[in-house]
Amino acid sequence: xxxxxQNPRHLVRRRGQEARLRCSPMKGHSHxxxxxxxxxxxxxxxxxxxxxxxxxxSGMPKERFSAEFPKEGPSILRIQQVVRGDSAAYFCASSxxxxxxxxxxxxxxxxxxxx
Amino acid sequence: xxxxxxxxxxxxxxxxxSLELRCNYSYGATPYLFWYVQSxxxxxxxxxxxxxxxxxxxxxxxxxxxxxxxxxxxxxxKPSVHWSDAAEYFCAVGTSRTGANxxxxxxxxxxxxxx
Numbered sequence: 576x577x578x579x580x581q582n583p584r585h586l587v588r589r590r591g592q593e594a595r596l597r598c599s600p601m602k603g604h605s606h607x608x609x610x611x612x613x614x615x616x617x618x619x620x621x622x623x624x625x626x627x628x629x630x631x632x633s634g635m636p637k638e639r640f641s642a643e644f645p646k647e648g649p650s651i652l653r654i655q656q657v658v659r660g661d662s663a664a665y666f667c668a669s670s671x672x673x674x675x676x677x678x679x680x681x682x683x684x685x686x687x688x689x690x
Numbered sequence: 691x692x693x694x695x696x697x698x699x700x701x702x703x704x705x706x707x708s709l710e711l712r713c714n715y716s717y718g719a720t721p722y723l724f725w726y727v728q729s730x731x732x733x734x735x736x737x738x739x740x741x742x743x744x745x746x747x748x749x750x751x752x753x754x755x756x757x758x759x760x761x762x763x764x765x766x767x768k769p770s771v772h773w774s775d776a777a778e779y780f781c782a783v784g785t786s787r788t789g790a791n792x793x794x795x796x797x798x799x800x801x802x803x804x805x
Contacts, residue, residue, distance in 0.1 A: 579733070608792060617694075617780055617795035618734075631792060666733060670791070679793065681726075681733035 577602070579669050579682035580649075587688045594654040594661070596685045600669030607650040608679060609642055612664040624650060625672075657689045692717040694783050696796035703771050704804050711766040711799050713755075713781030722784035723764040724793065725755055729777045737779075740764065751775070776803045 580599040588594050600607050605626055610618040623631040624644035635642065639657075644650040654661055664686050668679035695714045703709055715721055722741050726734040738749025745757040755766045764781060778800050782793040 606791065610793075610795075615797075617696075617797045618782075618793075620792040620794065623792050634792070668734075678736050678739070679791075681735070683731070683733045 579604075579667055579680050581665075581667050581682035581685050583685060584683060585686050585688070587690060588657050589690050590658055591656050594657050594687055596652040596654075596665050596667075596687070598650040598652070598667030598669075598682060600650070600667075601680055603671055604669035604680070605672045606670045607644050608668040608670075609650075609652050610666045610668065612666060612684070614663070618666060621652075654687075657687075659689050662687055662689045692721070692783055692785055692794050694781050694794055694796035696779075696781055696799050698799045699797070700800045700802065702802040702804060705773050706770050709766075709768045709771045709775070709801070711779050711781075711801070713764045713766065713796060714762050715764065715781075715783045716762065717783055717785060719785075720759075723755075723757060724782040724784070725749065725753070725764075725766050726780045726782060726795075727751075727777045728780065728798075734780065737766070771801075771803055773803045773805070776801055 582597050607624045609621040612618045620634040622635050622642045639655045641653045664684045666684045667682045670679045693716045724739045725737040728734045737753045738747045740747045740757045747755050753768050757764050778798045780798045781796045784793050
């Protein structure tokens with residue numbers, strides 16, 4: 576059973592470009608979470624999605640950031656017009672539906688570098 | 691608002707020595723508490739979690755943690771450290787807010803193990 580998959584593992588963008596980060600949850604998992612880890616900091620929650628629904632986006636910056644989890648395909652975190660401050664590791668986690676606070680299984684992360 | 695404090699940024703221990711990593715949380719109700727480990731370039735792996743019941747929780751790889759409500763602490767311990775335990779350790783808290791499944795992480799403690 577494959578774990579949470581994220582691609583690309585490393586992404587380099589120039590200021591003003593768009594970044595698309597993909598996350599495929601574990602098989603059977605319908606909950607997806609995105610976290611951002613800035614250098615020397617812990618992970619910060621961004622958004623929590625279920626299939627076709629955003630449940631909690633309280634950690635998402637108000638502008639330039641969006642997330643989706645379509646009925647088919649991976650979850651996408653999209654950052655428009657990237658700036659240097661967006662450079663970070665972005666982690667996706669997934670969990671099965673049902674019991675609250677099921678263990679969240681983390682992917683290996685996407686390391687975004689903005690030049 | 692909930693928060694997690696890991697006061698030790700970096701700890702160095704000798705192989706075979708005992709280990710205690712500190713974690714303090716701030717939350718108005720009973721928290722859900724977690725310890726994760728992150729190896730370089732990898733995602734996070736759950737070591738153990740506390741939801742309710744016995745305040746001494748056993749985890750994987752020989753780790754344990756004790757929930758102390760009076761001290762708002764959830765310190766991680768291991769009686770004898772192995773070189774493979776060198777990694778970054780994150781304490782996290784989950785809340786009981788309706789619809790919330792996201793986690794709040796501390797800034798992490800980097801563990802170095804010397805021979």
